[in-house]
Amino acid sequence: MVDFTRPSARRPLGALLAGVWGYGCQCDWRVPSAIAARAFASGAVAFGLSVAGSASAQTTPARGSRAAPGRPVVKAGQSKGLETVVVTANRRSQDIQKVPGMVTAISAETMARQHMDSAADVAAFAPNALGYNFDGRLRPRYYIRGVGNGNVANNAVGAVALYADDVYLNSLAFQGFPLFDQAQVAVLNGPQGTLWGKNATAGAIQFTSLRPTFRNDGHAQVDFGDYGQKRGELVLNTPVVKNKLSTRLSVRYEDSDGWARNVQSRKNVGNFGDFATRFQTLWRPNEKVEFLLNLHIRDMQGTNVPYYSAPGISVFSPLKIGSRDWTNTNVNGRQALVSEGASFHTIWHPGAGLTFTSITAFENAQRRQSGDGDYTPQEYSRSYDKLHPTQVSQEFRLASDIHKRISWIAGAYYFHENLHDNYATVTLPPGAATTPAIIGQPAYAATNYTQTTDSFALFANTTIHVTHWFQIAGGVRWTHDHLHLDLESQQALAPVSFSANPANWWNAGSVLSSLTGIDGYHGGRSWSNVSYEVEPQFLLDKNQMLYVRIADGYRSGLFNTQVTPNPVNRGGAPLQKAAAVNPETLSSYEGGYKGSWFDKHLTLSADGFYSKYDNIQVSWTATDAATKSTIISLTNAASGISYGGEFAFQARPLEDLTVSGNVGVLRTKFTDFTAPSGATNLTGNEFARAPHQTANISVDYHYRTPIGDGSIGTHWNYTGHYFYLVSNETASALQQSAVWLGDVHASFRPGNSRWELSGIVSNIAGNRYLVQVLPYSATSQTFTYQYSAPRMFLLSARVDFF
Structure with a gap:
C-alpha cells in the first residue's frame, strides 16, 4: 500500500467525492444481486511489489481540515518543499524515493481533483501504462511496458495484477469497479509478486480504501454533467468505542445517458447506472492487535457501449463519417453486473519486533451481457454471455523488526477460484445474404464450461544493511498452480429453426433443430515455478540512491476456452477447439536513480529496464478463408523482448505551484513467434498496445481571495x-495514431466553510481515439471499433459534516 503523510491542507474539488443520488438506471434487465468491487483494508504494497516514486505522487490532506483545497501541506519547522510520500513496501514504512523500482502513487486528492470514476482511469498517470474500459466497466484491460491482457476470454489471467485493499482480484468481472472513498492508488511497473499476493509479469495496480478512524468524519457530494451524468456519494465515519471500535460507511451511485444513439432504434447506447457500497469495521482491542472487516456490494445495469463501423468501409453503415453520436445496429445490447465480497484483516504484534498479518477474502459475481454480434443493421449474428466467478483467498505473513541490521519477511498464499461461463451465438430468421449462403442462414452454437483454479505459494525475503552506504535485498517465491476444465460445446444442425418467439434465444430450449456436440474438454493441468528477486542499493547520501533490480516474473498457464464453430459444416469439427496454454515467464533487469534536490523542492526518479519473455501469452486473430469466420485464439509466442526507460519528476518552484510529470520510452519485439493458423511468421513484430512513448504533465496552482481559497x-x-x-x-482501423488527452479542473471553498464547489472539463480538446478494435469481418464486410469518450464536463458540490 502506498500511504501519504497526513497534511493539514483542505481538500480540493470536493476530495473523495460524496453524496447520494437516487438509484436506478433506465434499464430493466436485472440479474440477482451480488458482485464486487473492492476488498480489504489496511494495506501495503509488499517488497515484492517493488515500488518507487513518481511525479504523479500527491499528498493527501487531513480529513476535515480547513486549509486551502489542493494546497500541499507543510509541517511546522519544515521547508515548504514537497511532502514526503511514504510507502509500506515490504510492510515497512519508507520514503518512496528510497525504494528501488518505479511506481506512480496517486493520492485521494488527485483522484478527487480529476473526478476519477473507474479503476482503469489511473493508468493515464503512469509511464508506459495503458488502461481501457473495454465493454464499459465489464472488462477493463491494463497494459504496463507493452504487456497486458489481450485475451478476450472470460477466464483470462492478466499480466497486470490488480489488488483492492490487499486482495488480489483475478476475474475481469471484479476489476472494473468505481472509485470512491480511496486513500491512494499505486501503479507498479515491472514483474511483481515475488513476495506478496499473486505473481505478475507486467506489473501491479494496488487500490487502497480509506479505513475507519477514531473520530467523527463524513461528507456528501453530488455531481452533474452533460450526457445526463449524475453522481452522488455519502461517507460516514462513526467511532463506537473510543480508540477501540469504529465503522465507516461509503456509498456511491453514478448514472449516465451515454453519448450515442442507435440510428435504427433511436434509443440511447451506453447508458448505465452503477451503485456500490462498502462498510468497514475496525476493532483494536489493545495496542498489539487489530481487526478490520470489509463488506462490499455492487450493482451495475446498462446497455452495451457503442461500437461503430469504420467510416467508408462498411457497406451497411449509411453514416460514413466516423460519427461518435450514432451507431447502426439491429440489436441494442444489454449488460448487468452484480457482486458481493468480504475480507477480514488481522494484524498482531506478538513481541520481539515481530508482526503477524492474516488476510482472508471472498468475492462473488454474476455478469450477463447480450448484444449484436456483427455490429451492423443486418441479422448476421447475436451474442450472449453469462459469467459467474467466485474466489477465496488466504494470506499469512510474519515480519521481523525493520530497524534490525538484518530484517526479513516470510509467508504463504492460497487462492481458489470457481468460474462458470455460458456463451452462445445465434443467427435468427430470416438471416442475411452471404456467400456461401449457408453462412447467413439461421444458426445456433453454445459453449458451457467450468474452470477451477487452485494456487499455492510460499515466499521469503530479507534485507541486509551491509554498510551505511550499501544494502542488499533478496527474495524467493515458490508457486504451484492447478487448473481443471470441464467444457462442452454444441451446434445446431442445418436447417435451424426456433420457437415462435425466441425471446431467450440463448437457451438451447428455444432451438427446435437437433443439437450435436462439437467439442469437449475434461481434464486438468498443473504448473510450478520458482521466482526470485535481488536488489543491491547504493546510498550516495541521505537524499540520493542508485539501485539495480534483477527479478523473475510468472503468469499462470490457463485454457483457451474460445471454441469457434464451423458455420458451413455444421456439426463438424470446429475451427478452433479448447486447449491448454503454457505459463508466461520473464527475466527482468533494471537499474535506476532516486533523489531529491533543493531542499525537497524537486524529486527525480529514473529507471531503465530490459526484459526477456518466454512463452508469451498472446491473442491471435485470423480469418478462415473458407468460411469467412474470425478466429480469436489464445496462444504462446515462443519468446520476445522489451526494453526502455521511465523518468518522473515532481517540483514546487513556488509555494502554491506544483508541477509533475513522467515520460516512458518503450520498444518491444517478438524474437520467435509463429502464429497457430497459416504458420504465419510474426518474428520481429511489435507487441500489441505497446506505444513507443507515453508522457504525463500536471500543473496545479492554489489561489487565495478575500472570500475564499481554491x-x-x-x-x-x-x-x-x-x-x-x-x-x-x-489498416487505419487496426492501429492508433499518437494522441494527447487533457483536462482542466478548478475548485473553490468560501472562507472557512465546509462547502466546496468544483468542476472539470475532460478531453478538453475533443480528441477521438480508439479503445477497442475488432478485425475485418469478411462476412459483414466491416471493421468494428469502440471510441473513447468525447469532451465532457462535470460540476460538483460537496459538504463536510464535521
Whole structure:
C-alpha cells in the first residue's frame, strides 16, 4: 500500500467525492444481486511489489481540515518543499524515493481533483501504462511496458495484477469497479509478486480504501454533467468505542445517458447506472492487535457501449463519417453486473519486533451481457454471455523488526477460484445474404464450461544493511498452480429453426433443430515455478540512491476456452477447439536513480529496464478463408523482448505551484513467434498496445481571495502510436495514431466553510481515439471499433459534516 503523510491542507474539488443520488438506471434487465468491487483494508504494497516514486505522487490532506483545497501541506519547522510520500513496501514504512523500482502513487486528492470514476482511469498517470474500459466497466484491460491482457476470454489471467485493499482480484468481472472513498492508488511497473499476493509479469495496480478512524468524519457530494451524468456519494465515519471500535460507511451511485444513439432504434447506447457500497469495521482491542472487516456490494445495469463501423468501409453503415453520436445496429445490447465480497484483516504484534498479518477474502459475481454480434443493421449474428466467478483467498505473513541490521519477511498464499461461463451465438430468421449462403442462414452454437483454479505459494525475503552506504535485498517465491476444465460445446444442425418467439434465444430450449456436440474438454493441468528477486542499493547520501533490480516474473498457464464453430459444416469439427496454454515467464533487469534536490523542492526518479519473455501469452486473430469466420485464439509466442526507460519528476518552484510529470520510452519485439493458423511468421513484430512513448504533465496552482481559497490546474496525457493486433496490420482501423488527452479542473471553498464547489472539463480538446478494435469481418464486410469518450464536463458540490 502506498500511504501519504497526513497534511493539514483542505481538500480540493470536493476530495473523495460524496453524496447520494437516487438509484436506478433506465434499464430493466436485472440479474440477482451480488458482485464486487473492492476488498480489504489496511494495506501495503509488499517488497515484492517493488515500488518507487513518481511525479504523479500527491499528498493527501487531513480529513476535515480547513486549509486551502489542493494546497500541499507543510509541517511546522519544515521547508515548504514537497511532502514526503511514504510507502509500506515490504510492510515497512519508507520514503518512496528510497525504494528501488518505479511506481506512480496517486493520492485521494488527485483522484478527487480529476473526478476519477473507474479503476482503469489511473493508468493515464503512469509511464508506459495503458488502461481501457473495454465493454464499459465489464472488462477493463491494463497494459504496463507493452504487456497486458489481450485475451478476450472470460477466464483470462492478466499480466497486470490488480489488488483492492490487499486482495488480489483475478476475474475481469471484479476489476472494473468505481472509485470512491480511496486513500491512494499505486501503479507498479515491472514483474511483481515475488513476495506478496499473486505473481505478475507486467506489473501491479494496488487500490487502497480509506479505513475507519477514531473520530467523527463524513461528507456528501453530488455531481452533474452533460450526457445526463449524475453522481452522488455519502461517507460516514462513526467511532463506537473510543480508540477501540469504529465503522465507516461509503456509498456511491453514478448514472449516465451515454453519448450515442442507435440510428435504427433511436434509443440511447451506453447508458448505465452503477451503485456500490462498502462498510468497514475496525476493532483494536489493545495496542498489539487489530481487526478490520470489509463488506462490499455492487450493482451495475446498462446497455452495451457503442461500437461503430469504420467510416467508408462498411457497406451497411449509411453514416460514413466516423460519427461518435450514432451507431447502426439491429440489436441494442444489454449488460448487468452484480457482486458481493468480504475480507477480514488481522494484524498482531506478538513481541520481539515481530508482526503477524492474516488476510482472508471472498468475492462473488454474476455478469450477463447480450448484444449484436456483427455490429451492423443486418441479422448476421447475436451474442450472449453469462459469467459467474467466485474466489477465496488466504494470506499469512510474519515480519521481523525493520530497524534490525538484518530484517526479513516470510509467508504463504492460497487462492481458489470457481468460474462458470455460458456463451452462445445465434443467427435468427430470416438471416442475411452471404456467400456461401449457408453462412447467413439461421444458426445456433453454445459453449458451457467450468474452470477451477487452485494456487499455492510460499515466499521469503530479507534485507541486509551491509554498510551505511550499501544494502542488499533478496527474495524467493515458490508457486504451484492447478487448473481443471470441464467444457462442452454444441451446434445446431442445418436447417435451424426456433420457437415462435425466441425471446431467450440463448437457451438451447428455444432451438427446435437437433443439437450435436462439437467439442469437449475434461481434464486438468498443473504448473510450478520458482521466482526470485535481488536488489543491491547504493546510498550516495541521505537524499540520493542508485539501485539495480534483477527479478523473475510468472503468469499462470490457463485454457483457451474460445471454441469457434464451423458455420458451413455444421456439426463438424470446429475451427478452433479448447486447449491448454503454457505459463508466461520473464527475466527482468533494471537499474535506476532516486533523489531529491533543493531542499525537497524537486524529486527525480529514473529507471531503465530490459526484459526477456518466454512463452508469451498472446491473442491471435485470423480469418478462415473458407468460411469467412474470425478466429480469436489464445496462444504462446515462443519468446520476445522489451526494453526502455521511465523518468518522473515532481517540483514546487513556488509555494502554491506544483508541477509533475513522467515520460516512458518503450520498444518491444517478438524474437520467435509463429502464429497457430497459416504458420504465419510474426518474428520481429511489435507487441500489441505497446506505444513507443507515453508522457504525463500536471500543473496545479492554489489561489487565495478575500472570500475564499481554491485551486486550478490541468493534466495532459500523451500516448504514442501503437498496433491493436500482434500481426501489426497497417489498416487505419487496426492501429492508433499518437494522441494527447487533457483536462482542466478548478475548485473553490468560501472562507472557512465546509462547502466546496468544483468542476472539470475532460478531453478538453475533443480528441477521438480508439479503445477497442475488432478485425475485418469478411462476412459483414466491416471493421468494428469502440471510441473513447468525447469532451465532457462535470460540476460538483460537496459538504463536510464535521
